[in-house]
Amino acid sequence: MAQQVLSVSEEARARVRRRLAAVLVAGYSPLFPGDEADGLAGLRALVTDVIEPRIAEFGGQMINWTGERALVEFDSVVEATRYAALLRDCAAQKNEMLRPEQRIALRIGINLGDIVVESGDIFGDGVNIAARLEALAEPGSIYVSENVRDQIAGKVDFDFIDLGPKALKNITRPVRVYQMGGKKSEAGNPSTAVASPLEFDDRRAVAVLPFANFSDDPEQEYFADGITEDIIALLAGWRAFPVIARHSTFTYKGKTVDIKKVGVELGVRYVLEGSVRKSGRRVRVTAQLIRADTGHHLFAEKYDRDLTDLFELQDEIVTAIAGAIEPELLKFERDRIADQPQQNEHAYEFYQRGMWHHYRHNKADNIEAQVYFRRALGTDAQYPQATAALAIAVCNAGYLGWAEHAERNYEEAYELAQGAVALDARYPNARFALGLACMYMHRSDRAMAEMRQAIELNPSFAAAHAILGHMLTYIGRPEETIPLVEKAIRLSPSDPRLFIWLPALAAAHYQLRHYDQAVEIGRRSWSLNRNWPVGLRYVVAGLAQLGRSDEARIALDGLKALDTDLASFERVARRLFQEAAPVDHILDGLRKAGFE
Secondary structure, X not given: OHHHHHOOOHHHHOOOEEEEEEEEEEEEEEOOOOOHHHHHHXXXXXXXXXXXXXXXXXXXXXXXXXXOEEEEEEOOHHHHHHHHHHHHHHHHHHHHOOXXXXXXXXXXXXXXXXXXXXXXXXXXXXXXXHHHHHHHOOOOEEEEEHHHHHHHOOOOOOXXXXXXXXXXXXXXXXXXXXXXXXXXXXXXXXXXXXXXXXXXXXXXXXXXXXXXXXXXXXXXXXXXXXXXXXXXXXXXXXXXXXEOOHHHHHHHOOXXXXXXXXXXXXXXXXXXXXXXXXXXXXXXXXXXXXXOOOOXXXXXXXXXXXXXXXXXXXXXXXXXXXXXXXXXXXXXXXXXXXXXXXXXXXXXXXXXXXXXXXXXXXXXXHHHHHHHHHHHHHHOOOOHHHHHHHHHHHHHHHXXXXXXXXXXXXXXXXXXXXXXXHXXXXXXXXXXXXXXXXXXXXXXXXXXXXXXXXXXXXXXXXXXXXXXXXXXXXXXXXXXXXXXXXXXXXXXXXXXXXXXXXXXXHHHHHHOOOXXXXXXHHHHXXXXXXXXXXXXXXXXXXXXXXXXXXXXXXXXXXXXXXXXXXXXHHHHHHXXXXXXXXXXXXXXXXXXXXXX
């Protein structure tokens, strides 16, 4: 990279920009020798599943990535280190689920320094030092320069090991190097990995340990206990996982616990622990979701708030924590099962395999998902989770044109969802499935009532907020859609269903004639899932309305690959919207782009 800077001509130098930035270089390579195709697939999965999806959340920008290295720029060095820690832990968790020949050695280097910006790329010693730190790092570790460590001291909770001054290639002066986060991840040393006890295989329960009070204020003790109790109640309302009762988990209050031992004693796979700390008029709540049998963190977050109304604050934080960990926990569980050979005929395993296919959101996987959900119900006909999931999958197949007779799909979905509610009237996803089916059957009032019921049962149910928001656009109230969908995204910012929710936001902005916003949001949805065309419709129509015809035609080529027939879309749209004018508005934009 240094040679690139030296080769810039004097004329080009006049056009480049210089600035101070935090630079992260992530290098990844196979951890063990093995099949080359397996290793390549693992590398690609690390970039697409782990590295890329979370960058924007931390204010970063991917500058470029090759087959073995990613270069990311951050405005904040604090956010760069937080992202690096998340990346390291996610890679370690991913390695647990892979065969040895598929495992990845991840190395990260971070530097804060001057960079040169030109033509979308960055150069200079700020970049070079980060790259040299990455090359120096051991597998599973993060190395940072001294100026990074000095800048973030006291602002993050990471420990640092001083590795001393290091002579780095093409860098004129020695750089003092620190290893971040204590000892390196177990991913770097397979001999230290802890095997999962056999008895955990069928245990998927969650235990919420009493949140620790790190304040001198005794009032915070009640606040900490209240948060714990409310999270237990809210998680129990999911009906997706058994949640250990308060009287069992509070026996650990005030004790130093071994998470693996807690897992064995309570018979759980997942443990949530946290703390409360007051400082002046501010309170910080931390939460960590841990896999008990391995001790690996699946989720960790901090919530800093002003200390105003204690009960309102408690509700806000509980909802935020539950909303954030729900998709992480469910995703990890379905990935865990999908990555294992089929071992038994249990309904739960069939259900989770179906969910893995369901979240891939394409026609072939939708068919597979339905097969697994039906197998789950063949094993246990009284299984509300599988019944509701099948209703949603059948509904999606009708809506996206993956079924020969959409009307029959909606009718079947409605019957299934009614069955799920009959099996468990307080299961939020059963209410969600029934609301979804009603939406496609011209029963708007019932649909919105069911979505509101789902939210009442689970206030952190982000998907219900998003789809309820979409329904408000369908009945001509797009201005009310925007805050609901934005709340859904705040509740679950990394949710795998984000690409479904974003078109609801794009639709509202389009109907309000905020075409620039509709295009931007639609593009984000399309970038998250190229099998889901809904957001791309608003890109095409919005660009056409803005008079950007060439861009609209390019986007239209992508849309036509999935939406081959405008008449089919029109039939679905007129089914959903109560009035003709909003549909005519969308069709006008699509036709201006050349979609006939």
